[in-house]
């Protein structure tokens with residue numbers, strides 16, 4: 328005999344929630360893991376959990392219309408003969424040609440150039456469009472070595488050695504066959520239309536000592552002119568920063584787990600790495616312990632969306648930030664104007680993340696010539712430039728309100744934390760106190 332309790336409504340499990348049940352069914356039906364683009368979707372401690380205090384009697388604010396607040400940054404001041412000078416501390420992160428269309432790469436270069444900042448190549452090499460339209464172009468040197476050649480090392484304005492990415496520290500990249508067009512195949516020296524996996528570690532390294540040798544090789548190839556960056560995913564930021572610096576990096580790029588990716592296993596994106604909020608202070612501590620904070624610059628990324636995020640990252644000790652996902656949105660990614668087409672793909676604007684499939688209605692994460700032609704690189708570049716300008720103005724507004732005449736003068740003391748987690752991770756006092764977990768007393 329079955330018993331139905333009429334007083335208690337049906338109750339779903341918090342552990343086996345609808346999304347979990349759907350994923351179990353999907354795995355059972357297909358036998359393959361879920362691959363997608365973009366960053367973590369779960370809620371994580373983030374910059375939203377920090378607030379600026381602003382000036383009042385004990386601090387003196389600056390007047391917005393009369394008093395200057397500098398936003399410039401110089402990257403690569405340690406060893407490079409030709410450091411990179413940016414008008415804004417917001418750079419465009421490395422995103423590969425292959426993952427992105429040629430037009431999207433060109434638009435990133437155009438937007439960054441108007442804004443006075445740099446853009447970055449990615450797995451798969453340098454395209455002529457992006458070199459031609461980027462005043463300052465950082466060339467990634469990746470484990471896969473796809474598209475790598477000494478000529479492009481010399482054509483670049485800086486070199487970024489990629490050890491890892493925040494979305495997948497310890498993991499390699501993927502580019503599915505749908506996106507391996509003739510041009511992508513030719514640049515990567517791979518067969519057309521076949522799924523490709525990028526290596527998770529550099530083929531000629533067995534440990535950190537090899538990084539030092541590699542940096543020296545790259546300096547010789549580029550005549551000690553170009554700044555050498557080292558990019559790591561947020562996993563052990565103190566030691567990774569210290570090792571990169573010891574190996575001779577000019578700049579450390581630290582990418583938290585919110586960081587976007589073109590194509591990675593969902594289980595990886597959601598479960599490996601640390602939020603950028605938890606990574607910045609240990610990295611800054613490593614630089615300070617080595618006496619090189621501000622001499623070796625720190626670029627941080629992973630979920631940066633606004634001038635407030637930029638200002639908070641800088642207040643925690645970063646010199647600059649990098650944006651990936653937000654730059655794609657500025658170009659036109661996930662725009663509701665394509666809603667009918669997103670629906671046909673079984674998704675909706677704002678949730679579209681099947682970037683690996685190459686069917687992007689906005690023409691950004693695709694190699695399909697018809698879809699790619701939808702993106703006008705000139706107009707998209709202008710949108711990106713506008714967005715970068717707004718973010719810079721926002722960060723400046725906040726800095727002035729804190730009494731700072733340079734974004735780099737923002738400091739931890741300007742911040743308070745809204746949650747215990749954020750207080751502990753960012754080592755910022757909980758709002759209304761002078762205490763954070765791990766620090767004694769009130």
Ligand SMILES: Cc1cc2nc3c(=O)[nH]c(=O)nc-3n(C[C@H](O)[C@H](O)[C@H](O)COP(=O)(O)O)c2cc1C
Pocket residue numbers: 364365366420421422423426427448449450467489491492493558582585586587588589628629630631649650651652653682692
């Ligand atoms: C479409 C796409 C492609 C990417 N390709 C690369 C790449 O080739 N090399 C790399 O180091 N990182 C790559 N990334 C990661 C970005 O460089 C950056 O670390 C990340 O996007 C920053 O986080 P955000 O997207 O939240 O701004 C890619 C990210 C996206 C969204």
